[in-house]
Amino acid sequence: MKQILSFILNGSPVDVIVTPTETLLDVLREKLGVTGPKRGCDDGDCGTCTVLLDGEPVRSCLTIALTVAGREVLTVEGLSTDGDLHPLQKAFHEHGAFQCGFCTPGMLMSAKALLDHNPTPSRTEIREYMSGNLCRCGSYEEIIEAIQVVAAGEYAPSGGKE
Amino acid sequence: MREVSYFAPTEVGEAVKLLAQHGEKAAVLAGGTDLVAQLNYYEIKPSALVYLGGLDLDYVREEGGKLVIGAGTTIAHLLTDDLIAQKFSVLAEAAATHGSPAIRTKATIGGNLGTASPAGDMIPALMVMDADLVLASSKGQRTVPIQEFFTGPGETVRTAEELILEIHVPLLKGKAVFKKLGRRKAQVCSIVSTAVRLEMDGGVCKDARIVLGSMAPTPLRCSKAEAMLKGKAVDAALVAECAAQAVAESTPIDDQRATAWYRAKAGTALVARALAEVAGI
């Protein structure tokens, strides 16, 4: 049975017709053209579909779309503001925190959630928090480094947290 | 297109009525971390999804000398809840090993019980505390001791018309720990897990609970091993003997995560480590 789903996507209200078994990932990618979150496993294991739901990281592939009615979803597309890259995006880019890039959208969202909760994580805390995001190319060291430099304030624009 | 109805009741009464109507054809959706993967891979074909997120079952309270945990409490909530940290820290230990942050924000304790995996991370901790599960249906509520809840892998005494409403945890004495071994440290299904609780009087054990996960068709309470400890002075030799007995009560299998042989070896070590830790030896 099709239903209209309304929620806030990257700061703007959206309405979309969905079916009950469609996941948030299905709806973002196939219906809303938001292809930043990737489909890597549909099983919750790989982490590349990670988005923030009301500020908390979730697997969009394991989230039934209708359950996000009225809630706020943030994807990698919503990370940069007014054309400026988010500090994490800058750091990932400049520290080469990816090779193929397929895991990057999920990595960035998990990293954002981490720093929102814990602005100065230790290396161990970064490793633990990012443990649900897999990078088959093996850019983990660079990913940790990128998160560390953001936590150290290297990319923060003057006057603001982000 | 799959013909599935979606319901998001906002009251328990409404939810159990829906379950009574749809019976076996309804799938109960809480955090979705198990269920939605099954839907994605066409392993289940429900005709109705009943989403419990609107029931406000995400709470931890202390009532009448017990902890009352709403079935919709997320694993992430358990990790940060002060009451859990103070009075039921073994559950927080288990929660910390469950999935990864983006799984824990959605997965619920009720879901972990309902999925009834022999590897369910939250179950051994609840079992060492003799938790009771409150099941609700349109006919009323019943309380099932956790010991009697599981009947096989993915199988429980919960009928299709019931939902898990609350978990009642008596605040039993003693110290408890949870240990888990997986193929990696995070986001992993256990090869073997264990929770133990010992109530000690000086060096003598007054009461004991030993539970193994992933070592039998259901999470397993090892009563013979427990009996070995009661009334005894706990030392390293008894711990080793008791750990071996606990594993002897289990029936581990070979699967993609490990062989039965490895599970038995690792399980013995894990139980011994847990017992030594709570006994302070």
Place this chain on the structure above:
Amino acid sequence: MTEYVGKAMPRYDGIGQVKGQTKFVDDFVLPGMLYAKALRSPVHRGLIRGIDFTAAKNTPGVVGVVTADDIPGAKRFGACGDQPVLADEFTAYLGEEIALVVAVDEDTCMEGIEKIKLDIEEQQPVFDMFEAMKPDAPLVRPDLKSNLWDYGSGMTTRVMYIGDVEQGFAEADLIVEGRYQTGEQDHSAMEPMVSVAYFDEAERLVIHTHSQCLYFQLGQLAAIFNLPMSRIRYVGGVVGGGFGGKNHIHADHLAGLAAIKFKRPVKYRYSRREDLLYSTKRGVFILEYKTGIKKDGRLTANHIKLWHDSGAYGGFSPYGVEKCSMFASGPYHIPNTRIDGQCVLTNKAGSSSMRGFTIMNGQFPMEMQMSKIADTIGMDPWELRFINAWRDGDIGASRYVVRGAGALEAMRGAAEVHGIELPEHLLAMSSRGR
């Protein structure tokens, strides 16, 4: 330009990656796009007696099916050209694609597939290489004469040699034997196999591919579609991880066939589980070593027999045997060396290239053998390796003359990194001469 040398530069495509704008194949969602899913073989080895698609075709939302009869051109593909594009007579591994159901979405494809009535005769499969090589073993496929790969004219053993191993063994003070195996491995790229195909405004078939090697594959696709290469726009360049797994065509041929038949954009996508179960793998290698040594540590002969599990089809495996053979005797000067390589077919999904192709599947066992030799003769394993390491001008079984040898220098570097102090006489050695 020199200002860039020695500096880490941000990637030219990095901004797109961090903004989530890089278009991977699955990110193409086109108006009117159909989806295809495969009916896969439910048995490891079977004979197809008949298929009834009636109920599947009548499923609301199903546009149609694609079978081997719909292939305009070549019915077989792969690096060896022996793999059916769609199975029509037999299946040789569990999950082999038999037909496609094309529908408005994947749910409907799966519904249609469930309604297909497949009449398949299950046959005894063979999974183990040594079982498959027995004279009375079932044939992996009915179109084979033997489960050993035929390199041409009935030659089933690929031989590489230099000198005479028997003479080398006669000169040796000691012989050490060893048997080593490397296991199967999946590439597990983050991006599962997927393809999108459609016709553009100029009636060219456009295929968005994650291929690692477009020009290995374009010719195969042109042959399958019976289209000149100029009518195919094969668009690649964005790969969500490959590791050798995307050297084989997994999806492009099937998306293309469906697009040709239905004249609409089609996406063919593996689920992660399909990808793990049915895409190509690194196949098993088993190597047996017999090595002759002088008491002073000089190697006089090395006879290696190796077997590679190819799965049901050739793919890159026959080549993989050759590649493995070239390196299975290590970076060591052994005047008498012989490698007998065989490629064995079994009823498993095909094996193919993976990271370094098949080279380390030979290097790993040789290093194990070297350690075993060192233990046997009671020599420091560094010394054994230093004595025998290639110097410029040495020649191995592949008959390449070694130039710019660097094994000694690499080992010295490794020792330094690990804080191991090597004796002076080893440090004095050079790859420039013996």
